[in-house]
Amino acid sequence: MILKAVIFDLDGTLIDTTAEIHFIFNELLRLNGFPKRNRQFYKTNIGNGVEDLLSKSLPRDYNDDYSSLLIQVKEIYAENLNKRSQVYNGILDILELLRTNEVNIGIITNKMHYLAKRCVDKFFQKYNIRTLGAEHLYPRKPDPESALIMARDFGHLPSEILFIGDSSVDIKTAINAGMKPIGVEWGNGTLEELSGEGANKIFSKVSDLKIFIKSLLH
Structure with a gap:
């Protein structure tokens, strides 16, 4: 494989956002008199967008419409974005490796698009990353449309692109788009998941992922 894009x-x-999401959703629950959830709950359920996480966070016997709660949690999210998140150690080294080797870099996330853009602007502004988030132009992952559009915009075949993520949603997206699915264990997914x-490779260390990517550049 000759690597053209990641x-x-x-x-x-x-980025590690577990502490931030833990705070944001528990703040919503606190303000509305609902019991809070522990950190592991959020770590297990992150990945399918804010609506999905909200519905899972609410008490099981909550049957009312939660559209007002959705508006509220989005407001709390916007107010607290990037206050408790941090880039995983070694990630900037990988992005720099890709940038200096003129490999296209993209991000596709189920985080709301305007929030994803704020994250990228704060943490990764120098890397010219094409970013697509939820509630923007295309269906959410694991629908492959956003990945295929990004491949087209880059001018590369899907088979020339690595799709790297920490959840089953990411692996499904990669496979659906015909890209090489790479899993990472430092996030919210498990090795078994x-x-x-069907992840092609799974890495537990950022440094090992960097070595793998470097091997595809020559």
Whole structure:
């Protein structure tokens, strides 16, 4: 494989947002008198967008419409974005490696698009990353449309692109788009989950992912 582009997931792959999401959704629950959830709950359920996480966070016997809660949690999210998140150690080295070798870099995330753009602008502004988030132009992952559009915009075949993420949603997206699915264990997914969905390779260390990417550049 000659590597032409890499598409990353965002939360749990490039940046650790578990503490931030834990705070945001528990703040919503607190303000509305609902019991809070623990950190592991959020770590397990992140990945399918804010609506999905909200519905899972609410008490099981909550049957009312939650459109007002959705508006509220989006407001809390916007107010607290990037206050508790951090880039995983070694990720900037990988992005720099790709940039200096003129490999196209993309991010496709189920985080709301305007929030994803704010994250990228804060943490990765120098890397010229094409970013697509939810509630923007295309269906959410694992629908492959956003990945295929990004491949077209880059001018590369899907088979020339790595799709790297920490969840089964990312692996499904890669396979659906005909890209090489790469799983990472430092985020929210598990080895069993990633391998079960068909990840081509799975890395537990950022440094090992860098070595692998470097091997595809020569």
